[in-house]
Amino acid sequence: MGASRQPQPSPRPAGMPITRLTLSHQHLPGLILVALAGEIDRTTSVRLAGYVDRVRRIGDHVVFDLTELTFLDSSGLHVLLGCAHTCAAEGRQVHLAGARGSPARLLAITGVDGYLPVHAGVDQAITTVLTKDRG
Amino acid sequence: MGASRQPQPSPRPAGMPITRLTLSHQHLPGLILVALAGEIDRTTSVRLAGYVDRVRRIGDHVVFDLTELTFLDSSGLHVLLGCAHTCAAEGRQVHLAGARGSPARLLAITGVDGYLPVHAGVDQAITTVLTKDRG
Amino acid sequence: MSAFGLRCPIDPDLGYLRELVRLHGRHNGLTGERLEDLVLAVNEAITNVFDHGGRAGLITARGHAEGVTVEILDVGGRLTPEHLAAAHVNPTGGGGFGLWAILHLCDEVTLEQTRQGSVLGLHMHGRPAPIIPLERRRRSAGDSRHPTR
Amino acid sequence: MSAFGLRCPIDPDLGYLRELVRLHGRHNGLTGERLEDLVLAVNEAITNVFDHGGRAGLITARGHAEGVTVEILDVGGRLTPEHLAAAHVNPTGGGGFGLWAILHLCDEVTLEQTRQGSVLGLHMHGRPAPIIPLERRRRSAGDSRHPTR
Ligand SMILES: Nc1ncnc2c1ncn2[C@@H]1O[C@H](COP(=O)(O)OP(=O)(O)O)[C@@H](O)[C@H]1O
Numbered sequence: 145m146g147a148s149r150q151p152q153p154s155p156r157p158a159g160m161p162i163t164r165l166t167l168s169h170q171h172l173p174g175l176i177l178v179a180l181a182g183e184i185d186r187t188t189s190v191r192l193a194g195y196v197d198r199v200r201r202i203g204d205h206v207v208f209d210l211t212e213l214t215f216l217d218s219s220g221l222h223v224l225l226g227c228a229h230t231c232a233a234e235g236r237q238v239h240l241a242g243a244r245g246s247p248a249r250l251l252a253i254t255g256v257d258g259y260l261p262v263h264a265g266v267d268q269a270i271t272t273v274l275t276k277d278r279g
Numbered sequence: 280m281g282a283s284r285q286p287q288p289s290p291r292p293a294g295m296p297i298t299r300l301t302l303s304h305q306h307l308p309g310l311i312l313v314a315l316a317g318e319i320d321r322t323t324s325v326r327l328a329g330y331v332d333r334v335r336r337i338g339d340h341v342v343f344d345l346t347e348l349t350f351l352d353s354s355g356l357h358v359l360l361g362c363a364h365t366c367a368a369e370g371r372q373v374h375l376a377g378a379r380g381s382p383a384r385l386l387a388i389t390g391v392d393g394y395l396p397v398h399a400g401v402d403q404a405i406t407t408v409l410t411k412d413r414g
Numbered sequence: 415m416s417a418f419g420l421r422c423p424i425d426p427d428l429g430y431l432r433e434l435v436r437l438h439g440r441h442n443g444l445t446g447e448r449l450e451d452l453v454l455a456v457n458e459a460i461t462n463v464f465d466h467g468g469r470a471g472l473i474t475a476r477g478h479a480e481g482v483t484v485e486i487l488d489v490g491g492r493l494t495p496e497h498l499a500a501a502h503v504n505p506t507g508g509g510g511f512g513l514w515a516i517l518h519l520c521d522e523v524t525l526e527q528t529r530q531g532s533v534l535g536l537h538m539h540g541r542p543a544p545i546i547p548l549e550r551r552r553r554s555a556g557d558s559r560h561p562t563r
Numbered sequence: 564m565s566a567f568g569l570r571c572p573i574d575p576d577l578g579y580l581r582e583l584v585r586l587h588g589r590h591n592g593l594t595g596e597r598l599e600d601l602v603l604a605v606n607e608a609i610t611n612v613f614d615h616g617g618r619a620g621l622i623t624a625r626g627h628a629e630g631v632t633v634e635i636l637d638v639g640g641r642l643t644p645e646h647l648a649a650a651h652v653n654p655t656g657g658g659g660f661g662l663w664a665i666l667h668l669c670d671e672v673t674l675e676q677t678r679q680g681s682v683l684g685l686h687m688h689g690r691p692a693p694i695i696p697l698e699r700r701r702r703s704a705g706d707s708r709h710p711t712r
């Protein structure tokens with residue numbers, strides 16, 4: 145009996161980090177909803193910054209949907225805050241929605257959850273933004 | 280801002296292996312179906328041996344349902360073969376059903392899949408056993 | 415030999431290193447938030463090795479009677495107690511968060527200078543730590559040239 | 564320093580060690596059946612350290628240009644080339660399977676005696692290995708007192 149060795153699909157190049165962040169967005173009147181799914185660390189936060197820059201229309205508020213975000217590091221926090229500053233220059237705001245687990249913990253420990261408006265869910269965040277704009 | 284530290288559920292004792300094997304069985308006329316879910320290694324194979332000893336009625340054929348078994352080592356293989364020997368002494372058989380992935384590979388590499396009857400699914404195994412007994 | 419525990423070179427694949435630390439912490443009885451706190455703290459320490467340190471080093475993790483300790487050796491050797499003492503957060507400005515988060519997530523933080531480089535020790539107690547006021551925690555972290563082992 | 568790769572003491576929690584090896588193998592480009600083959604082979608080698616060896620030792624794993632190598636140091640030091648050469652399977656009798664499986668699952672198996680103990684080296688090539696007839700594989704494994712590195 146010989147050692148059977150079937151041809152295998154070519155392996156992922158050794159040492160290449162697997163992409164663990166998925167980004168998507170949705171335009172709504174006066175705001176953009178950006179959903180982050182997966183993990184944000186220093187290897188993926190640059191991608192997030194570029195993405196928001198590209199998809200956000202001038203004058204948009206931004207709601208980050210963090211419901212599916214399982215990991216957030218300080219470099220990701222910097223991107224969220226950088227975005228808040230860009231928005232502030234246009235009189236717009238960044239809202240955080242649905243943060244859980246470790247990302248919620250980082251927001252709490254750093255006090256960012258007291259600096260940026262934070263919402264339990266995306267619906268509340270959107271309602272808040274739309275109501276404010278109308279009022 | 281102080282470091283908030285909520286009371287936590289008491290942690291699992293350090294170094295204690297997590298139980299990764301779930302066993303269940305079902306009596307059918309003339310046979311017993313034993314389903315293995317999880318991983319069998321030297322820390323769990325003893326439990327499998329005791330379980331089969333306890334639930335098998337004398338005169339039963341045994342069908343092992345390996346569909347949900349993700350890992351099988353040589354000590355688990357010894358238990359399956361030991362059971363086959365016990366059964367053989369009563370003119371009964373051990374059938375293996377639904378093995379996939381790494382467990383299927385171990386059965387192939389060791390030639391056990393040529394020594395014990397192996398079936399793609401549980402239904403085929405049961406049909407084979409019942410048909411044989413009737414014939 | 416066992417005393418050395420799990421050891422792994424620092425690697426740019428941070429997700430891989432987080433999984434290793436998570437596996438080791440869980441193996442040593444950490445669960446839930448405490449486990450994820452440790453994972454985040456180690457992630458920040460490694461990030462700093464790439465951003466400010468020698469870009470190479472070693473992670474050593476071990477369980478013991480008091481809980482879990484993860485040491486991050488940075489061959490750059492330029493991390494000082496003053497950096498720890500100066501840790502701050504300022505959402506309106508840039509910078510910061512990394513060391514601040516480390517000091518708040520861990521039950522104890524130690525810093526040691528060795529011939530190989532600076533060794534940041536992150537300690538998680540097996541049971542919930544008593545809540546220590548921030549000022550004391552920061553000072554003790556900044557002062558610990560002679561970490562308690 | 565990086566050359567040493569991932570290192571972990573042998574531990575009775577085999578599931579934990581399998582997860583470590585799986586994580587490391589995946590990190591170094593192994594996938595699917597090749598990855599699970601390595602995990603099973605390492606599991607068998609560690610099992611033997613508990614069943615026949617010194618019940619203590621060290622696992623060292625590293626990726627390199629040719630693939631992945633996992634070394635299992637057994638402080639007992641009683642594993643010999645003769646054991647590897649004698650590996651057999653016999654479903655009707657007792658015994659066996661462990662070393663046989665190791666030799667069939669890995670692309671190359673080496674054995675070295677060191678002052679710390681016996682070191683069984685399990686090598687998986689990054690790409691599918693050519694199918695080598697069994698007789699040759701067994702002989703080369705049993706003979707390799709001087710493993711190729
Ligand atoms: N491994 C290190 N080596 C040298 N200096 C460090 C290291 N880690 C942190 N520092 C210093 O501490 C400062 C604060 O670090 P940190 O709180 O992580 O925030 P940031 O990385 O955003 O600057 C850094 O700017 C750097 O000067």
Ligand SMILES: Nc1ncnc2c1ncn2[C@@H]1O[C@H](COP(=O)(O)OP(=O)(O)O)[C@@H](O)[C@H]1O
Binds near residue numbers: 616646658659660661
């Ligand atoms: N780490 C070890 N130290 C000493 N002897 C070993 C070791 N591993 C294997 N052996 C020897 O090789 C034999 C075959 O091992 P193996 O194929 O794993 O089957 P089994 O463990 O069922 O005996 C063992 O019975 C033992 O004599």
